[in-house]
Amino acid sequence: MNSDQYTRIITALQDSADVRPSIRAGALDGAVFVGSGDSLSSGLLASAFGHRALSSGDITWTGRLPAGAEIVVGISHSGTSGATVRALRLAREAGKRTIAITSNPDSPLAAEADELQLVPSLGIEEVVPVAGHLMLGLGVAAVCGVDTAEATNDLAHVIAAQRDVIDGAIQGLPASAPTGISLLTLPELRGAGDFWMLKLIEATGLTVRTVALEESGHVDYFIGPDAHLTLQLVGKDGSARFERLAVALESTGQTLQRVGLLRGDTGADIRGSLLFELAGAAVGTLVADAAAAKWGRPPFRGGAVNMDARHIKLDEEPAAV
Template identity: 65%
Template sequence: MTHQENLTRLIAALETSADVRASVSDAPGSAVFTGSGDSLSSALLAQAYGHRAMSSGDITFMGRLPVGVETVVGISHSGTSGATVQALRLARSAGARTIAITSNSDSPLAEAADEVQVVPSLHVEEAVPVAGHLMLGLGVAAVCGADVDGATSALASRLRDLTSLVEETVEGLPAEAPVSISLLSLPDLRGAADFWMLKLIEATGLAVRSVPLEESGHVDYFLGPQPHLAVQLLGAYSRFRFDRLAAALEHTGQTVQQVAFPQQAGEAGIDAVLTELGGAVVGTVVAEAAAGRWGRPPFRGGAVNMDAAHIKLDAQAIS
């Protein structure tokens, strides 16, 4: 299946999906949104509403909540991610309000929560997954108090508008795989960059990192001499800084690829979330296309053990 077909199928699934229906009584105050892997990328979207986001392992394995947190929102599509379940249990025992965002209302995560925001599952075949992140992201917006009515069709419309950007980005990929990749972004596309990182790792098996734009200027300048790819995710802000850094990185022999998203300055709330989710889809489709171009099948061609036993907690059975 081609990357164009994958994008078309995902758009069709969104167009026929039920909307996320807000089911949490009140928007949380002083909240931390937490998850692992793809779900941590979903948690990052809460920053558009002024909340914090952190890995569920940072809560579970430190054994304490961040200072000042009144609400912990655990995110897991299956509701069975061990560290996230344990983080909600820890939060509940500490007297914090707990909310779960999941597609599985009968899951251990839902059982650990005072309230549950259920999200629909998109029924679409995927080699490199993104559909779960999209619905969880809309669930995050709902918990934050956004009006998500019609958001799935609005997201489908945005993805249709991004089709040409996908093609331009795929065509601009290097012919040969780099040794490593950096994703450069400002906060408006930080969640998208984080998701790109995950999908490029899954799809290509390369070392990839997401880094704030200015920090790349302080560190990536020294990378090499092995071939390194710097992908810049541009929104409505500071194009001059992206361009200046691109010139500097190219001067050191790196390959720089700019991906410019249509965005209005000052986007907030659900509009900001839709931009980030659209960016995540572009990254996923491009990552799978890169794997094909570079001869690096996703998940190392099936060589990676995908039973996920290492993210379940032996001390507390999760099923």
């Protein structure tokens, strides 16, 4: 494990100011959370509160709001992600309530919003990034009415408790890169699984997919015969089903690895569940970084990928997600 990155994440969270809720109280009926890349993963956390999450391009590049959308919440750490800014602009022009979750109050995204939920920036150097997602996730929690007092410190504690999990997951990785990776989840870790997928793609350049646990049982039995790695992200739910499915998939030649994340004392309420998901995302980032090193596949294809990302810019402005 990259111990320096692990320590930086925990220390930055412990030293960070809290996310302070700033959205007016009231129902979020008809709320749709939108973002791109890591920010979409942050938006997916809102599904635990009964809200919808969409890629911002689903609105921007169709020119249509989804049925029943009355509030559009745009998520971007920099506030310059092109499709997300345009999606919020379209919603505002349609007379809908707009909310921005960002670390940049002077950003184009903030300018398109009726209301602004600011999140602190952790300000740490990262190769495979997760810090922005952690803070945006807490911003989503604040918009959804969760008490975020001491949440950054509590999140640091949950991540710190995963050290043995991270080390075990890294040690269990196959010696050479597989042809592809599947991530199996139940709802309690679905958002974390989505983020693992993004980070494994960025870090290793491999094809990675997320699969609901039972759907893997229906279709993944046929994957092969090339080497395929299946990572089971296991929390408190469905342990016996994970085990039974592992036996079936191993019988077809797949490499199975169980990653049992520790819920610890986060509590059984929705706040605890959200902290657990965010901690899972941090674990996935550290595992992805280690997988790239183990398999000799440097992140972002070792510089072969043009990282100016012009295709997601807002006009001519940089548009980091």
